Amino acid sequence: MLRLPLHISAQGLAPRRFSGTLVRVSMRLSLFLVLSLVGCSASESEKNSRLAVTGSPGEPVTPIDPQASEPTRALIGNLHQLQGEAFLFGHQDSLAYGVEWKEESGRSDVKEVTGDYPALYGWDVGHLERGDSANLDGVDFEAMQGWMREAYRRGGVVTISWHMTHPGTGADSWNTQTGAGALLPGGEWHDALKKALDRFAGFVDGLAVTTPEGEVHPLPVIFRPWHEHNGDWFWWGRGATAEEDYVALWRFTVDYLREEKQLHNLLYAFSPDRSRLDMSRFESQYLYAYPGDDYVDILGIDNYWDLGHEANEASPEQSAEDFQQSLTRLAKLAADKGKLPAMTEGGQDTLFQPDFFTQRLLPGLLANEWTRQVAYVQVWRNANREKEDRDHFYVPYKGHEAAEDFEAFYRHPATLFESDLPDLYDLE
Ligand code: BMA
Numbered sequence: 001m002l003r004l005p006l007h008i009s010a011q012g013l014a015p016r017r018f019s020g021t022l023v024r025v026s027m028r029l030s031l032f033l034v035l036s037l038v039g040c041s042a043s044e045s046e047k048n049s050r051l052a053v054t055g056s057p058g059e060p061v062t063p064i065d066p067q068a069s070e071p072t073r074a075l076i077g078n079l080h081q082l083q084g085e086a087f088l089f090g091h092q093d094s095l096a097y098g099v100e101w102k103e104e105s106g107r108s109d110v111k112e113v114t115g116d117y118p119a120l121y122g123w124d125v126g127h128l129e130r131g132d133s134a135n136l137d138g139v140d141f142e143a144m145q146g147w148m149r150e151a152y153r154r155g156g157v158v159t160i161s162w163h164m165t166h167p168g169t170g171a172d173s174w175n176t177q178t179g180a181g182a183l184l185p186g187g188e189w190h191d192a193l194k195k196a197l198d199r200f201a202g203f204v205d206g207l208a209v210t211t212p213e214g215e216v217h218p219l220p221v222i223f224r225p226w227h228e229h230n231g232d233w234f235w236w237g238r239g240a241t242a243e244e245d246y247v248a249l250w251r252f253t254v255d256y257l258r259e260e261k262q263l264h265n266l267l268y269a270f271s272p273d274r275s276r277l278d279m280s281r282f283e284s285q286y287l288y289a290y291p292g293d294d295y296v297d298i299l300g301i302d303n304y305w306d307l308g309h310e311a312n313e314a315s316p317e318q319s320a321e322d323f324q325q326s327l328t329r330l331a332k333l334a335a336d337k338g339k340l341p342a343m344t345e346g347g348q349d350t351l352f353q354p355d356f357f358t359q360r361l362l363p364g365l366l367a368n369e370w371t372r373q374v375a376y377v378q379v380w381r382n383a384n385r386e387k388e389d390r391d392h393f394y395v396p397y398k399g400h401e402a403a404e405d406f407e408a409f410y411r412h413p414a415t416l417f418e419s420d421l422p423d424l425y426d427l428e
Contacts, residue, residue, distance in 0.1 A: 059338055064254075064297050067264045072220040074427035075157065076267055076297060079340055079375045087365060088157060088416045089409075090120030090378030091395055092345075095147040096139045097384045099397040103143075109382045109397045110417070114410035117418040121151045122345070122378050126163030126173065128203055129196035136163055136172075138387070145206050152209060152219040155421045159222035159269070159378065161345070162200070166235050167192035173234050179241035180249045197253065201261035218265040220425070224344055225253055228273040228302050230288050238276075243289045250291035271300035271344040274326050275309065282329040298375070299334040300344030301326060307360060308348040320360070324367035331370040340375045347379030347394035351402040357409035366414060 061080040063072055079088070091110050094117070096102070098109035110118045123144050126136035134140045148158045163173040168182055168189030183193040207218045229246055232239040236246060250270075257263045270290065277285045290296070305312050306323035314322065327343070334341035343365075348356050365371050379394035396402040409415055 061338060061340060063267055064294055065258055065264055065266070067258075068267075069217055069220065069264050070427070071217065071425040072265050072267060074425045075220045076340065077427045078422065078424040082416070082422075083340070083373045083375055084369070085372075086414050086416045086420075087374050088119035088376035088421075090122055090157070090159065090376055091118040092122035092124070092378065092381040093137065093139060094118050094121055094382075095151070096143070097387070098382045099385050099391075099393050099400075102384045102387060109393070109395050112398045113396055113400075113403045113406050114417060116410065116420075117151070117154065117156065119416045119418050119421055120157040120159060120376050120378055121148070122159050122161065122380075123148065124161045124163055125200065125203060127165065128162070128199050129164050129167055130170075131199065137381070137383075141203065145203070148207055148219065148221075149209055151418075152425075154418055155423065155425075156418045157222065157376070157424065158207075158219060159224060159344075161224045161227055163234075164196060164236075167196045171235065176232065176235050176237065176240040178235060179239075179245065180236050181242065181245050184245060184248050184252065193252075194256065197256050197261070201257060201263055204263055204265065207265075218263070220265045220267065222269050222298065223257075223266045224269040224271055224298075224300065226250055227271045227300075227345070230272040230276045230285065238288070246289040247291050250289075251295055254291070254295050267297040268295065269298035269300045269342065269344055270296045271302050273305070274301055274303040274346075275305035275312070277301075277326065279322060279325055279329075282326070283333055286330070286333060293337050293339070297339065298342050298344070299330060299337065299339045300342045301330050301346075302344055303346040304349070304380075306364070307346060308353060308356070320364065323360075323364040324371055327364060327371040327374055328368060331373040335370075335373065341373055342375045343377040345378055345380060349380075350391050350393060351396055351400065354401045355405045356402060357406050358412070359405075362409060362412060362414070372414070 061076050063076055091108070094108040094110055098107060098112070101107055108117055110116070123139070124135055124137070127134065128141060135144070151158055165172050166175065166178055169178050171178065182188045183190060204218060204221065207221065208216050209219050210216050226236045226246065226249060228234060229237045231237050235241065236249060241249070254268060257266060272286055272288070303323065303326060306319045306326065312319065327341070331341040348360070353360060361377070365374055365377065382393035382395060382397065383390065385391060396406050410417060
């Protein structure tokens with residue numbers, strides 16, 4: 001085991017669990033750089049020691065909502081503080097089911113392989129708009145709220161996407177016959193959109209938690225509506241919906257939830273899909289239908305494309321280069337705008353590459369000072385094999401051939417899982 005020259009202040013190491021405050025150490029950046037170079041040989045204790053944070057890189061980042069709640073403000077501020085040091089690892093539906101189990105309290109495929117929960121939990125509220133009791137993948141909404149509260153109490157972060165059926169036609173997200181035009185103010189189905197957003201607001205109101213001081217507040221949520229809109233596979237996407245209609249849809253969503261429904265616990269993530277971003281024109285393509293800096297907190301990217309997507313014919317070398325380029329360009333754009341960059345969704349379906357996590361995902365994230373600005377990385381869900389009768393998973397389950405590599409990824413200093421987190425909801 002390699003010993004590293006650590007520069008720890010008198011305050012010592014950050015504790016494994018929900019620490020209360022961000023512990024500060026000196027030499028934060030140099031520590032991270034040193035640790036980045038040693039790849040996966042860092043031990044558990046070395047991993048812990050790099051959790052401490054010092055200083056604030058650049059300007060403080062504040063939510064677009066001037067009335068954002070204190071914990072929401074703290075979340076974005078603290079994610080910003082961690083930039084350049086480490087990124088949060090997230091997993092969709094992690095607590096609801098795994099490849100070989102479902103509805104068993106306390107389980108998560110991430111935990112079964114690494115011993116720890118993810119730092120960030122993705123959930124999808126598709127079918128909430130229909131008034132259903134479960135989402136499009138069969139996850140019960142009340143149980144989902146419970147898992148969100150549980151994760152928050154342990155110090156984790158919650159993010160929500162929405163594969164919404166068309167509020168006017170009732171067609172699923174992937175039906176591109178009818179776009180978003182008639183959902184906008186003045187449109188035939190505008191009330192149906194409002195009703196869907198009302199249901200969402202009700203769901204978010206149900207996320208109230210009581211603090212140890214007895215205060216009740218809704219837990220902060222990174223909301224990622226209308227994702228992958230630069231692709232042509234969703235009804236709100238390119239083709240079915242005109243660019244200006246998408247911008248109007250996004251802005252209406254934010255304004256309505258913030259002003260009309262008075263939700264002040266949301267951070268908004270914008271997330272184009274990498275497969276439709278031409279590297280030679282990355283910035284202009286990324287900003288297709290961008291709703292504006294006043295409407296976005298997080299500049300995300302959904303990236304399956306560079307990580308082993310079956311339709312991508314690029315060589316492994318080219319894909320690796322494209323992956324790091326996409327993150328570099330994203331992070332530069334985010335820095336210009338004073339926003340946080342994140343890989344909001346992605347991964348390699350079925351993990352056919354057993355060393356995917358340390359040899360493909362991690363090298364891209366650690367490639368340079370820009371890629372290291374990425375605040376979090378979320379991989380998609382581990383579908384239950386029996387229920388869905390197929391293999392569709394993004395983290396290894398116990399016994400899978402990629403499990404060992406995922407453990408090494410877990411131990412790497414740059415990856416934050418739940419028990420690695422400092423208190424993200426308290427701003428010093
Ligand atoms: C997709 C797939 C689908 C699922 C949808 C929403 O990428 O995982 O099976 O229904 O996400 O979670």
